[in-house]
Amino acid sequence: MYEILKREEIAENIILNEIKAADIAAKAKPGQFVLVKANEQGERIPLTISMSDKSKGTITIIYMVVGKSTKIFSSLDKGDFFEDVIGPLGMPTHIEKLDRVICVGGGTGIAVLYPIAKGFVEKGSNVDVILGARNKNLLILKDEMDNISKNLMICTDDGSDGRKGFVTDALKDELEKEKADLVVAIGPVMMMKAVSELTKKYNVKTLVSLNPIMIDGTGMCGCCRVSIGGKTKFACVDGPEFDGHEVDFNELQMRLRAYLDREKKSLEDYNCKISGNR
Amino acid sequence: MADKAKKIPRQKMPEQKPEIRRSNFKEVPFGFDKETALLEASRCLKCKKPSCVEGCPVSVPIPQFISLILEEKFDDAIAEIRKKNFLPAVCGRVCPQENQCEGSCILGKKGTPVAIGALERFAADLEINAGKKDVCLNVKKTGRKVAVVGSGPSGLTVAGDLALKGYDVTVFEAFHKAGGVLVYGIPEFRLPKTIVEYEIEKLKSCGVKFVLNYVIGKIKTINDLFEEGFDAVYIGVGAGLPSFLNIEGENFNGVFSANEYLTRANLMKAYDSDYDTPIAVGDNVVVVGAGNVAMDAARTALRLGGKNVSIVYRRSREEMPARAEELHHAEEEGIDFKLLTNPVKVLGDENGRIKGVECIKMELGEPDDSGRRRPVEIKGSEFVIDCDLMIIAVGSGANPVLTRSEKDLALTKRGYVEADSETGKTSVKGVWAGGDIVTGQATVIMAMGAGRKAATDIDRYLSEL
Ligand SMILES: Cc1cc2nc3c(=O)[nH]c(=O)nc-3n(C[C@H](O)[C@H](O)[C@H](O)COP(=O)(O)OP(=O)(O)OC[C@H]3O[C@@H](n4cnc5c(N)ncnc54)[C@H](O)[C@@H]3O)c2cc1C
Numbered sequence: 001m002y003e004i005l006k007r008e009e010i011a012e013n014i015i016l017n018e019i020k021a022a023d024i025a026a027k028a029k030p031g032q033f034v035l036v037k038a039n040e041q042g043e044r045i046p047l048t049i050s051m052s053d054k055s056k057g058t059i060t061i062i063y064m065v066v067g068k069s070t071k072i073f074s075s076l077d078k079g080d081f082f083e084d085v086i087g088p089l090g091m092p093t094h095i096e097k098l099d100r101v102i103c104v105g106g107g108t109g110i111a112v113l114y115p116i117a118k119g120f121v122e123k124g125s126n127v128d129v130i131l132g133a134r135n136k137n138l139l140i141l142k143d144e145m146d147n148i149s150k151n152l153m154i155c156t157d158d159g160s161d162g163r164k165g166f167v168t169d170a171l172k173d174e175l176e177k178e179k180a181d182l183v184v185a186i187g188p189v190m191m192m193k194a195v196s197e198l199t200k201k202y203n204v205k206t207l208v209s210l211n212p213i214m215i216d217g218t219g220m221c222g223c224c225r226v227s228i229g230g231k232t233k234f235a236c237v238d239g240p241e242f243d244g245h246e247v248d249f250n251e252l253q254m255r256l257r258a259y260l261d262r263e264k265k266s267l268e269d270y271n272c273k274i275s276g277n278r
Numbered sequence: 279m280a281d282k283a284k285k286i287p288r289q290k291m292p293e294q295k296p297e298i299r300r301s302n303f304k305e306v307p308f309g310f311d312k313e314t315a316l317l318e319a320s321r322c323l324k325c326k327k328p329s330c331v332e333g334c335p336v337s338v339p340i341p342q343f344i345s346l347i348l349e350e351k352f353d354d355a356i357a358e359i360r361k362k363n364f365l366p367a368v369c370g371r372v373c374p375q376e377n378q379c380e381g382s383c384i385l386g387k388k389g390t391p392v393a394i395g396a397l398e399r400f401a402a403d404l405e406i407n408a409g410k411k412d413v414c415l416n417v418k419k420t421g422r423k424v425a426v427v428g429s430g431p432s433g434l435t436v437a438g439d440l441a442l443k444g445y446d447v448t449v450f451e452a453f454h455k456a457g458g459v460l461v462y463g464i465p466e467f468r469l470p471k472t473i474v475e476y477e478i479e480k481l482k483s484c485g486v487k488f489v490l491n492y493v494i495g496k497i498k499t500i501n502d503l504f505e506e507g508f509d510a511v512y513i514g515v516g517a518g519l520p521s522f523l524n525i526e527g528e529n530f531n532g533v534f535s536a537n538e539y540l541t542r543a544n545l546m547k548a549y550d551s552d553y554d555t556p557i558a559v560g561d562n563v564v565v566v567g568a569g570n571v572a573m574d575a576a577r578t579a580l581r582l583g584g585k586n587v588s589i590v591y592r593r594s595r596e597e598m599p600a601r602a603e604e605l606h607h608a609e610e611e612g613i614d615f616k617l618l619t620n621p622v623k624v625l626g627d628e629n630g631r632i633k634g635v636e637c638i639k640m641e642l643g644e645p646d647d648s649g650r651r652r653p654v655e656i657k658g659s660e661f662v663i664d665c666d667l668m669i670i671a672v673g674s675g676a677n678p679v680l681t682r683s684e685k686d687l688a689l690t691k692r693g694y695v696e697a698d699s700e701t702g703k704t705s706v707k708g709v710w711a712g713g714d715i716v717t718g719q720a721t722v723i724m725a726m727g728a729g730r731k732a733a734t735d736i737d738r739y740l741s742e743l
């Protein structure tokens with residue numbers, strides 16, 4: 001059992017939980033994730049470790065409430081427990097000192113990006129950050145990112161914060177302005193795809209973090225398989241980070257839709273159940 | 279005696295009728311009642327040089343335990359089995375008896391062998407139903423600590439053997455439930471999970487600690503375990519890396535590894551609507567492979583609502599590696615066998631969902647390294663099987679999660695751990711290994727046997743420290 005020490009709605013429908021998990025916190029590195037299961041009947045859901053505190057023995061996860069499982073997670077309060085938290089899983093990000101890293105984050109991908117950006121800063125790299133969201137109410141970790149980055153640029157679809165437009169517009173300007181050694185792009189699949197296509201033109205190495213459906217998270221089922229440079233890889237053990245120029249994003253998007261119908265139904269059933277009108 | 283054996287036919291366990299069981303997950307055979315067990319036990323000739331025991335990978339004293347059943351000393355019978363076999367209720371159900379004890383039984387030469395597996399199951403089930411757990415009272419503690427990585431049959435055996443010798447044993451398991459393949463792979467209708475739970479509870483009552491959700495190599499390295507005060511480590515992490523066919527279209531939705539399909543169904547209980555994990559249900563299901571894993575996947579897909587479930591296998595019936603009973607049960611339940619057939623390409627629709635699989639017919643050529651005749655393609659014989667679900671069960675490899683983090687651990691070319699076949703000792707001092715992570719996917723009894731040998735050697739090592 002893993003106790004929830006903090007629950008906060010940090011943006012519309014986006015929840016942050018700080019969880020007591022000392023052994024995981026002691027080993028967690030940027031880029032790694034945990035699998036979380038709420039109760040006996042629950043699914044195992046992969047979530048990135050956004051922050052970890054060795055001395056407090058805690059890890060922090062951030063998720064958007066999208067389906068039944070995240071809805072159940074979000075119903076848990078401070079003092080409640082997750083039945084299972086497994087991790088740290090996946091390969092840590094290879095973090096080094098670079099002259100210029102541009103970190104591009106979209107949606108809840110920003111939660112995944114934050115520890116990586118912070119890691120690069122702590123190694124002495126210059127880090128510029130571009131964040132995107134549909135509107136300003138959906139933007140997370142803006143202050144945290146502001147604290148660590150050299151430049152922070154915000155893009156929203158409706159212009160409610162920062163520049164109106166996509167992260168790729170801002171990225172293009174930045175790449176025109178000055179050369180970058182690395183771009184780290186984490187967010188919706190189509191955002192990562194667009195960023196990778198852009199950086200390919202500028203010949204800038206690009207890391208993306210993939211979020212396929214997972215079960216075990218230890219390489220035992222192959223459900224998380226992705227195509228990288230034409231080869232099948234298991235995102236949970238070989239990734240979740242890969243070279244953005246090699247990823248088959250269309251296939252990933254397609255595989256993410258595997259249970260869409262079933263998920264919709266299971267959320268509807270759950271909503272009916274909790275509101276009591278079946 | 280010999281006359282008597284001839285007169286009494288081999289007794290069969292009663293079982294659920296195929297048309298009923300094909301839509302439920304309850305166990306198929308019900309087991310012997312006392313009368314039938316006694317009748318079957320009376321068939322045994324109690325051979326002086328029992329060939330059945332030679333056929334058993336762990337040398338269970340078969341005629342002895344059968345005699346004890348006949349004398350109705352059931353507690354003694356199970357104690358006799360347990361001397362050699364740590365998980366009798368499991369092995370009675372899943373061992374390939376026809377290649378082991380029963381395959382070597384003298385009665386099989388002219389007629390039918392003694393139903394050794396069913397008798398083993400009978401004795402073990404009596405013990406479980408009585409709920410006895412007090413097997414390790416008054417064990418003197420050695421004060422030494424042993425870590426077991428992986429809670430499959432080999433890890434459980436090491437834990438049990440060493441707990442009985444007074445060691446302080448902790449089992450670390452990656453999943454949220456202990457039992458290895460016994461809980462995530464082998465389905466409920468073949469091995470009820472309550473049996474595995476019983477064995478684990480029994481270990482707990484002997485003081486074995488289980489730490490779940492703990493992936494060694496990630497949350498702790500083996501070195502960390504030594505630093506935390508463990509004196510020896512046993513690696514029994516299994517061979518859970520699913521093989522795919524590496525053919526075009528394999529990543530379409532609706533194509534699963536058997537590991538994924540069975541894990542969803544068994545560990546995550548996707549067949550129970552109270553559980554949240556989704557699983558794909560197909561009308562037309564193709565399962566590739568013909569081992570136990572393939573049979574389990576096919577029969578699970580059938581029970582989840584599959585209308586036409588086919589096994590596609592590139593060799594012929596004789597080469598099928600599954601247990602005879604599983605093949606028989608699968609056929610009775612209406613699984614269709616498409617033999618000498620090999621998939622070459624998965625076909626998908628515009629939404630990325632599987633809609634069929636293109637196959638090619640095979641014929642048997644010259645024998646290959648394994649001594650089996652090599653299947654070769656018949657040119658121009660391609661045809662398409664329409665399907666909406668495909669499950670790949672063509673074997674598995676060594677999972678690298680643990681071994682990747684242990685640079686000093688010597689591995690074979692294929693990534694398995696190198697361990698001494700008699701002791702399980704690895705290249706690292708204080709570290710033993712056994713089961714599927716050493717041999718590649720084998721059997722429950724082989725994994726247990728390796729665990730037992732390693733436990734003996736760990737005990738020897740620690741008592742000399
Ligand atoms: C579907 C299926 C059906 C089968 N049917 C039969 C049958 O009928 N008869 C038969 O004899 N055999 C059968 N087998 C084979 C048999 O189950 C295996 O040979 C046996 O379970 C191997 O035991 P093991 O202890 O080596 O490993 P496993 O049972 O594989 O257990 C390994 C355990 O280690 C855990 N683990 C892995 N990595 C780590 C890590 N880094 N840290 C912590 N824990 C870890 C895993 O989660 C797992 O629980 C079947 C196998 C499958 C998959």
Ligand code: SF4
Nearest residue numbers: 322323325330383384
């Ligand atoms: S070989 Fe057959 S008849 Fe002889 S002891 Fe073994 S089980 Fe009994």
Ligand code: FES
Nearest residue numbers: 217219221222236
């Ligand atoms: S989640 Fe099962 S192999 Fe990656």
